[in-house]
Amino acid sequence: MTLIKTSYNRRSFLKASVLGGGGMMLGFSWLVSCEADVADVVEPTKGIPKEWFDINAFLKIGDNGLVTIMSPNPEIGQNVKTSMPMIVAEELDVDWKDVVVEQAPLNTDIYTRQLAGGSQSIRQGWQGLRMAGATARHMLLAAAAQQLEVRIEELKTENGVIKHEESDRTLTYGEVASLAGSMDVPEEVSLKDPKDFKIIGTGRNNVDGQKIVRGVPMYGLDIKREGMLYATVIHPPAFGMKPGNVKNEEEIKALAGIKDVFMINTMPEGIELQWSDRNNVFPELIAIVGESTWQVIKAAKQLDVDWKAESELESSEMHEAQLTNILNQTADEPGRIDGNPEAAFQQATKTIERTYDAPFLAHNTMEPMNFFANVTADHAELIGPIQTPEFAEKTVAKLLGMDLEQVDIMMTRMGGGFGRRLYGNFVMEASLISQKVAAPVKLFYTRESDMTQGTYRPAYKVKYRAGFDENNQLIAFHVKGAGIHGGPVFANRFPAGAVDNYLAENLGMQSNISTGAWRAPRSNFMAFAEQCFLDECAAAVGQDPIEFRLQLLERAINKPVGDNNDYDAERYAGVLKLVKEKSDWANPPSGIHRGVSAYFCHNSYVAQVVDVELVKGRPKVKDVHCAVDCGIVINPLAAKNQIEGGIVDGIGHAMYSQITFKEGKPEQQNFDEYRLIRHSEAPENIYTYFVDNGIDPTGLGEPSLPPIMAAVANAIAAAKGERLYQQPFISSEAVLG
Amino acid sequence: MAIYKLNINGKEHQVDVDADTPLLWILRDHVQLTGTKYGCGVGQCGACTVHVGGYAMRSCSLPISQLGDQAVVTIEGLAENGDHPLQEAWLEHDVPQCGYCQAGQIMQAAALLQSNSAPSDEEIAATMNGNICRCGTYTRIKAAIKTAADKMN
Numbered sequence: 001m002t003l004i005k006t007s008y009n010r011r012s013f014l015k016a017s018v019l020g021g022g023g024m025m026l027g028f029s030w031l032v033s034c035e036a037d038v039a040d041v042v043e044p045t046k047g048i049p050k051e052w053f054d055i056n057a058f059l060k061i062g063d064n065g066l067v068t069i070m071s072p073n074p075e076i077g078q079n080v081k082t083s084m085p086m087i088v089a090e091e092l093d094v095d096w097k098d099v100v101v102e103q104a105p106l107n108t109d110i111y112t113r114q115l116a117g118g119s120q121s122i123r124q125g126w127q128g129l130r131m132a133g134a135t136a137r138h139m140l141l142a143a144a145a146q147q148l149e150v151r152i153e154e155l156k157t158e159n160g161v162i163k164h165e166e167s168d169r170t171l172t173y174g175e176v177a178s179l180a181g182s183m184d185v186p187e188e189v190s191l192k193d194p195k196d197f198k199i200i201g202t203g204r205n206n207v208d209g210q211k212i213v214r215g216v217p218m219y220g221l222d223i224k225r226e227g228m229l230y231a232t233v234i235h236p237p238a239f240g241m242k243p244g245n246v247k248n249e250e251e252i253k254a255l256a257g258i259k260d261v262f263m264i265n266t267m268p269e270g271i272e273l274q275w276s277d278r279n280n281v282f283p284e285l286i287a288i289v290g291e292s293t294w295q296v297i298k299a300a301k302q303l304d305v306d307w308k309a310e311s312e313l314e315s316s317e318m319h320e321a322q323l324t325n326i327l328n329q330t331a332d333e334p335g336r337i338d339g340n341p342e343a344a345f346q347q348a349t350k351t352i353e354r355t356y357d358a359p360f361l362a363h364n365t366m367e368p369m370n371f372f373a374n375v376t377a378d379h380a381e382l383i384g385p386i387q388t389p390e391f392a393e394k395t396v397a398k399l400l401g402m403d404l405e406q407v408d409i410m411m412t413r414m415g416g417g418f419g420r421r422l423y424g425n426f427v428m429e430a431s432l433i434s435q436k437v438a439a440p441v442k443l444f445y446t447r448e449s450d451m452t453q454g455t456y457r458p459a460y461k462v463k464y465r466a467g468f469d470e471n472n473q474l475i476a477f478h479v480k481g482a483g484i485h486g487g488p489v490f491a492n493r494f495p496a497g498a499v500d501n502y503l504a505e506n507l508g509m510q511s512n513i514s515t516g517a518w519r520a521p522r523s524n525f526m527a528f529a530e531q532c533f534l535d536e537c538a539a540a541v542g543q544d545p546i547e548f549r550l551q552l553l554e555r556a557i558n559k560p561v562g563d564n565n566d567y568d569a570e571r572y573a574g575v576l577k578l579v580k581e582k583s584d585w586a587n588p589p590s591g592i593h594r595g596v597s598a599y600f601c602h603n604s605y606v607a608q609v610v611d612v613e614l615v616k617g618r619p620k621v622k623d624v625h626c627a628v629d630c631g632i633v634i635n636p637l638a639a640k641n642q643i644e645g646g647i648v649d650g651i652g653h654a655m656y657s658q659i660t661f662k663e664g665k666p667e668q669q670n671f672d673e674y675r676l677i678r679h680s681e682a683p684e685n686i687y688t689y690f691v692d693n694g695i696d697p698t699g700l701g702e703p704s705l706p707p708i709m710a711a712v713a714n715a716i717a718a719a720k721g722e723r724l725y726q727q728p729f730i731s732s733e734a735v736l737g
Numbered sequence: 738m739a740i741y742k743l744n745i746n747g748k749e750h751q752v753d754v755d756a757d758t759p760l761l762w763i764l765r766d767h768v769q770l771t772g773t774k775y776g777c778g779v780g781q782c783g784a785c786t787v788h789v790g791g792y793a794m795r796s797c798s799l800p801i802s803q804l805g806d807q808a809v810v811t812i813e814g815l816a817e818n819g820d821h822p823l824q825e826a827w828l829e830h831d832v833p834q835c836g837y838c839q840a841g842q843i844m845q846a847a848a849l850l851q852s853n854s855a856p857s858d859e860e861i862a863a864t865m866n867g868n869i870c871r872c873g874t875y876t877r878i879k880a881a882i883k884t885a886a887d888k889m890n
Contacts, residue, residue, distance in 0.1 A: 077835030077872050205831050212836035213827045213843060214819035215772015215812035222771035230766070256738065256755065294755065294762040297778075366776050366784060366837040366871045415774070415837025416871050447777040637831050641877065645834050648873025671781035671869065680862035682875035 045097050053177040055139060056185075057110040058088055058132035065160050065174030067094050070104035072111035073121045074387050075208075076417030077645075078701040079638040080121045082207045084129055086634055087122075090199040091133030091192060094160040094173065101207045106389045106409045114411075116387040117422050117517065119602035119699025122634060126697055134189040136180070143179035144171045194632060194694050203637030208413060218413045220384030221444060223372045228440040229259060230296050231289040231433045234303055235282040235453055238664030239513045240313045242284050244306035252288065252303060257295030260437055261288050261303075266428040271398050274391035280425045281454060281514040287433045289441065297446060311512050313664030316359070316459075319484065322509050323357070323461040327482045331505035335491030338561050339501035344476035348467030351476075352540050356464075356529035358727040359658035360484075361457035361518055362666075362674060367415020368450040373430035374440035375400060380407045380431055381440075385414035385421055392424035396431045419517035423455050451674060452666045456659055457518030458484035458511075460525045464533040467501075472541035474498075474552065480505040481526070485515050488522040493600060494572065495534070497565035498552040513661065519649065520702035523601040527706030528654060528713065528727065531597040535714045536723065545596050545714070546580050567600040574691055575607035575627040582689050583609040583625035592622065595714025599707035602699025604630040605691075608647070608707050610683075612715035619716045619735060621651060621683045626704060628688060631695035639700055644686045646704030652677025654709035655729045675730075741801050745770065746814025754801060761785045761796040764811060772812035772840045776869070783868030786841040787811045793848035795867075812840035815847060823847055826885040834872035842868050846882045855886055 049062025060068045069085035085101045108114055113124050137157060144162040145152040148169055156163050160173045173180075194200075211218055236242060243263065246252070252261045267273065267283035286305060290296040345351060371384035380400055386392050389409045397407045414421060430443035445453070460483040467476030477499040481489035487506025496502055518524060538548035553576070555561075556569035576598050579585070588594050591613055598607035611623040624647055633639045656675040660667045668674035713724040722734040729735045743750045745768060752767045759778075764770045764787070773796055776784030780795040787796045790807035815821045823843050833839045842865065849856055849864045856864070861879050870878065 077833075079834065203831075205828060206833055206836075208836065209828050209831065209833060210819070212833045212839050213812075213824040215770070215840045217771045219771075219774075219837060221775065222765075224766075224769060224771075292754070292758075292762065292766045293775075294758045294766070298755075298757075364871060366782070366835065366869070367774070368776075414835060416835045418871075444775075447779075447782075641831060641834060641874065644876055645873040648875055649871075652873070670779050671777045672779060676869050676871065677873070677875075678867075678869065679865040679875045679878070682873070682879075684858070684876075686876055 049174070053181045055136040055177065055181055056132060058129070059092065059136055061173050061177035061180070063174050063177065065098055065172045067092065067099045067160070067173070069099055069101055071101050072104045072114050073125065074114065074116040074389065074411045074414065075103070076116045076387060076414040076421065078116065078121065078642060079206060079635065080116070081413070082204055082638060083122060083634040084125055085207070086199050086204060087126065087129040088133040090197055091130045092137050093157040096199050096204060098160055103411055106393060106411065108390050114389060116417055117419070119604070119701040119703065122697045123603060123699060130191050131189060134191055135186060138186045138189050139183040140173055140176055140180045142183040143176040147171065147176060147179060200632065200634050201636065204635050206638065219367050219415050220370045220372060220412045221367055221415070223383055223442055225372070225374070225440045228442055229289050229291065229437060230293050231287055231430070231441045231443045232296050232300050232445065232449065233264070233285040233287050233429050233443065234300055234305070235285050235449060236307050237452070238307075238313055239281060239454065239661070240309055240311040240664045241307045242310050243286055244308045246286060247304040247306055248302070252299050255295065255299050255302070257291040258299050259289045259291065261286065262436060263287070264429060264432045264436070266399065266425060266432060271395070274395050276388045276391040276423050277395055277425070279423060279455060279514045279516050281512060285429065287429070287436070289433060289437050293444060300446070314511060314513060315662050316660040319459050319511070319661070323459065323482045326507045326509055327355070327461055327463050327480060329507060331480070331507050335489060335504040335506055336496055336562075337503050338496070338499070341476050341478055341501040341503040344501035345465065345467045345478070347469065348476055349470045350468040350540060351465060352536060353463065353465045354533055354536060354725065355461065356532065356725050357461040358459065358525045358528065359660065360459050360513070361653055361657055362451050362659050362668070363416075363418045363420035363455065363518060364451060364674065364676065365414070365416030365418060365420055368447055369420070369426040369445040369453070370443055371426050371430035372440070372442050373434035375431055375434040378406055382408065382427060382431065383410040383412060384427070384430070385412050386424050386427055387414075387417050387421040388424060392427040395424070395428055399428055400431060400435060418519045419521065420455055423516050447671070448669045451669055454514035455516040456513065457521070457524065458515040460488045462488060462526070462529045464529065466533070466537050466540075468541055474537065476501040478503045479530070480507070482507045482509065484509060484511045484513065488525050490522065490526060490566065492564050492566045494556070494567055495552050497560045497562055497569070498556040500561055502561065512664075520601055520706050523599065523702070523706040524650070527597065527599040527601070528709035531599065531707060531710030532713050532723065535595070535710070535717070546576055546585060549598060550576055567605070571605045571629050572598065572600055575605045575629050578689055578691060579607040579609050579625050579627035582627065582687065585609060593715050593719035595711045595716070595718055597707040597711035597714060599703070601706055602702050604628065604698045604700065604703040606703045606707050608711040610708070610711040610715040612712070612719050614719050619719050621712060621715075622685070624683045624686045624708070624711075626686065626688045627691065628704065629691035629693065630700050630703070631693065631697045633690050634697060636690065639690065640688045642700050643688045643704040646702065647686055647708045648677060648682050650705040650708035651683070651712055652681070654712060654727050655681070655735070658728050741804070743804065744806070744808045746810055752801070756802040757800045759797050760787070760789070760799045760801060760804060760809065763801055764796060770811050770813050774837055774840060776838065776841070782838070783845055784838050784841040786844040786868065788844060788848060791851070793845050812844055815844065821847065822885040822888045823850070823881065826881040826888070829884060830877045830881040832874050832877040832881050834874055838868065838870050842870065842878055846878070846885070849882070850886055850889060854890055856882065
């Protein structure tokens with residue numbers, strides 16, 4: 001047991017009765033707001049309590065012992081709505097089957113970080129969630145001690161029951177919940193020893209699983225209110241343009257079901273912006289409001305706008321030429337320099353140099369951008385899918401001229417995020433539209449407007465050089481990256497720390513195309529380039545690719561270069577060794593060609609071996625072996641799902657996907673032009689192995705994606721004898737067969 | 738605008754809409770059955786898959802005027818208690834991540850199992866290829882379909 005001070009964020013543990021907006025926590029019901037004719041499907045085993053007692057902001061307990069745990073963070077499919085409450089339940093010491101989960105309202109004063117991004121929900125929530133459960137458990141014990149007239153030290157808990165062994169008396173949590181709510185919040189609480197965990201580390205099904213498979217309304221796009229109107233926004237067809245007049249405004253307004261057409265501006269002069277607003281290059285938009293989705297979609301297609309070119313209309317050829325050009329320049333300030341790289345390259349008896357690149361990518365969440373807004377004179381009610389509700393709330397308040405207290409954001413389950421919903425332009429758009437038409441409005445994007453709106457993963461290019469001495473030792477390493485709106489290189493990541501003479505540089509170029517975080521930003525390109533290059537380095541010196549990496553990591557373990565290396569070399573080597581063993585690396589099945597890759601990002605370590613088979617000359621990914629060190633795994637069932645998803649996502653985007661531009665216009669507008677991976681292209685089997693080391697948990701939503709791109713490329717190189725340097729791979733002869 | 742009568746999940750409905758309105762938006766906006774999802778609007782992603790006359794169809798690309806008197810089944814009506822073997826297998830394999838595409842996946846898989854009670858891996862892949870899962874749950878979907886097929890046989 002660990003004793004821990006609760007001063008960490010004591011406001012979270014104050015009784016809910018003193019919280020501002022406490023009523024809202026219980027006030028939102030899908031069944032009321034959606035008029036759905038489906039009954040709520042989750043029937044708690046204990047039945048519905050007659051009365052609930054708030055213990056702290058994270059949980060309330062019913063008189064029958066049923067526990068409601070609030071899930072603080074936005075759910076984008078990373079499964080925090082199950083795993084975060086699991087952590088609370090563990091320390092509370094209740095049976096998981098007696099727990100129901102509710103999405104918490106936005107209140108960062110009590111829930112601290114309510115953001116889905118950077119694979120940080122569990123890592124940063126870990127301590128607070130444990131304390132929420134442990135604090136409540138302590139208060140229940142204190143209440144029981146008072147009721148039984150014994151000392152608290154004489155009591156034990158087990159699965160929601162408090163026992164006094166000496167007198168053979170028991171009380172359930174439900175029986176003391178009322179009194180517990182009035183107990184003092186303890187100054188310090190005991191946390192469980194991880195070896196005593198009963199819920200953490202066991203597979204628990206998605207708490208929304210029943211609702212998902214029955215089609216119960218849960219997503220922003222499912223919202224319906226009495227008197228609600230439907231709206232969409234039309235952004236310029238090309239980056240570098242802005243809207244002028246709507247030429248056929250009267251005609252559009254006269255269409256059946258159309259209520260209004262008008263211009264909005266989500267970034268007027270003088271409005272204080274959050275970081276999540278600043279990449280928006282389409283603040284001025286045409287809004288169309290109507291009585292049904294279809295009528296609005298039809299009207300949007302007929303809209304005739306005088307679009308005005310404001311800046312250069314860019315093309316993919318221009319980006320390619322400019323990135324190539326800046327890659328020949330030297331960064332003003334290197335990201336990192338160890339030893340004397342240029343002198344070492346002079347001494348090298350063997351040098352290799354390779355360049356890798358990757359295109360823009362769209363997020364393409366399956367649920368397109370949308371938001372519900374009901375803005376009245378003194379209140380803005382906002383409901384929908386957003387990864388950064390706190391920032392959106394602040395900007396909306398400024399935009400509407402309201403106080404923060406007048407703006408309420410309710411988070412819905414999201415049909416995917418991947419970084420796109422970090423940028424809440426659609427929240428501002430919905431708010432302004434609702435304000436203008438003075439009615440509740442559901443803003444929706446069509447797939448085409450979603451895909452062409454921007455916020456893309458930027459195009460990147462990176463050049464690697466490696467120099468070896470006469471003993472085939474790596475003595476010099478140089479990585480130089482170039483990208484739209486900034487370079488992709490992480491200066492202090494592997495192999496920094498493992499090479500005496502090392503240089504990392506980043507160069508960026510401006511563009512009027514908007515970019516943003518896309519699942520594992522920068523890593524989603526760098527892992528591909530770096531791990532493909534290291535494979536070529538190994539080949540250049542005739543070494544096994546895993547042995548080559550392990551030798552570098554040995555160096556970083558025993559005699560690291562510099563003291564500012566981002567990664568733990570032992571954990572890094574650990575996943576490589578594990579995947580080597582589990583995949584039986586040296587003995588691939590007959591007809592199988594293998595590639596390996598390992599990467600560190602989001603505080604976690606992943607190593608993968610990919611098995612590729614040639615079917616009529618075309619490479620097909622058969623099996624993937626994946627070793628992961630993310631510390632303690634909260635929910636292995638969902639954790640494996642995340643790893644598998646990242647692998648499929650990574651293979652898909654490396655193989656098939658890209659956004660290209662002509663005269664500022666994205667050339668891919670829907671899934672007939674933008675290719676996503678499909679069933680037949682997914683690996684046959686994915687085997688995931690977690691390192692069991694008891695270290696506090698780290699990121700899981702992103703880390704399996706970056707390395708898989710290189711593992712696949714390296715396996716294809718093994719199969720076809722041809723290296724891949726450009727994404728998407730499908731444009732290469734080696735992949736086409 | 739015109740009045741159309743529909744049979745959805747065994748219930749009669751009447752809607753007054755434009756003749757070119759896709760079945761998807763009838764379901765979502767007019768009948769409040771939002772389990773059927775919008776993903777692309779051009780029949781490329783499968784999120785809007787429903788059964789029409791017993792066959793899997795993309796409801797985003799089916800104008801109401803062409804529906805005729807064919808009965809429609811959506812995810813809400815696949816099984817009365819939400820306990821179709823596919824729905825149970827989906828839970829058993831904990832398939833969903835974001836969950837948005839899964840209703841369409843289940844409806845496509847249900848049509849597959851109606852015509853082929855023991856599909857091979859290749860047959861599953863071929864039939865399910867029109868349904869995109871952006872989260873990449875394909876291997877679990879395949880496993881869940883096989884589990885459901887085993888239970889139904």
